[in-house]
Amino acid sequence: MVAITVPLNASGDDGDRARSAPPGSSADPSGGTGNSDAPGTVAPVDPPAKRGVGTDQLTPDEEERARALALGQDRAARSTSEDVRGRTGAPQYLRVELLEDPDGGFGSSTADRRAEVSYYDYGDDTLVRKTVDLSTGEVTSSARTSGAQPPPTRQEAAEAAAVLLRSPAGAGLRQDYRAATDRQLTDADQLTVRGMMYRAPAGATGQAAQCGEHRCMTLFTRVRGGPWIDTRYLVVDLSDRVAFRVR
Structure with missing residues (x-):
């Protein structure tokens, strides 16, 4: 296991009618002579959707x-x-x-x-x-x-870890986890995972050559509450759902 610097761009991780009703009307919450099945009450309504204004962040x-x-x-x-x-x-x-x-x-x-x-x-x-x-x-x-590959979501990173654990390429990760914890690594939930998109370098061959057209990523994995495990040499092709070593 080695110390790992995680890049900063890695990701893993209508109106209410009752309010305006005149006193004494059937919608008057103070009670009145309307025809409501339950006089003096108002049927619950869904709250209006909260909306931002101008440059406010989307709600x-x-x-x-x-x-x-x-x-x-x-x-x-x-x-x-x-x-x-x-x-x-x-x-x-x-x-x-x-x-x-x-x-x-x-x-x-x-x-x-x-x-x-x-x-x-x-x-x-x-x-x-x-x-x-x-x-x-x-x-x-x-x-x-x-060919456009924006940064991955946490859900994609978690799924990439699951694909890696089911692959022969994940043998080293499983061994390092056992060495660090004395426990078997059987589920991606045992790890803290971040992902970063991977594109094939010039001259790449084999499965790696498809990365860029396919959605591929490298993972930064950590024992939950423990040390990082170096998996930067492994790539997960989520389009084909396979994992492989690149060096």
Whole structure:
């Protein structure tokens, strides 16, 4: 085992009607002579979605809405796309970001806010980007790109570790873990894992040559609460779900 410096770019880790009702009306929470089944009460309503303004960071409600809108009308994505585990039904979610408006700013009101939702489709190794207008609920643009490899998510890094542990290439990792803990390494949850995208260098041959078109990564692994284990010489091709040594 050796000391490891982890790069900084590695990742692993409507209105409420009752409020405005006049006193004495059927929606008056103070009680009245309306026709409610339970006089003096108001049926619970869902709270309004929380929205940011201008350059505010996207709220959890906005992120959830953007993701739902991005795939809501995309029947092809819901029928043919694959996630990192090879399951059909939706591409692998990567991230959602607040998007600048065409004039170069972020707008000054809720109505101006747009979000870009990014997915990776492991079915055909393409990056999918969709722009969503959070005010109108419209998907205003959609694009697929081959060969684009944004940083991995924690879920992808965890799956890469699982693929490595099932591979003969993971024998050294299992041995080092046992030496450090005197326990068997049988599950990726026993590790703290960060991932960084790997692209094939010029002249690469074999499985490594596909990295760049395929989604490949190197891992930085650590015994939970313990030392780092050097796995930088191993690469996991998540597109083909194989692991191999590069040096």
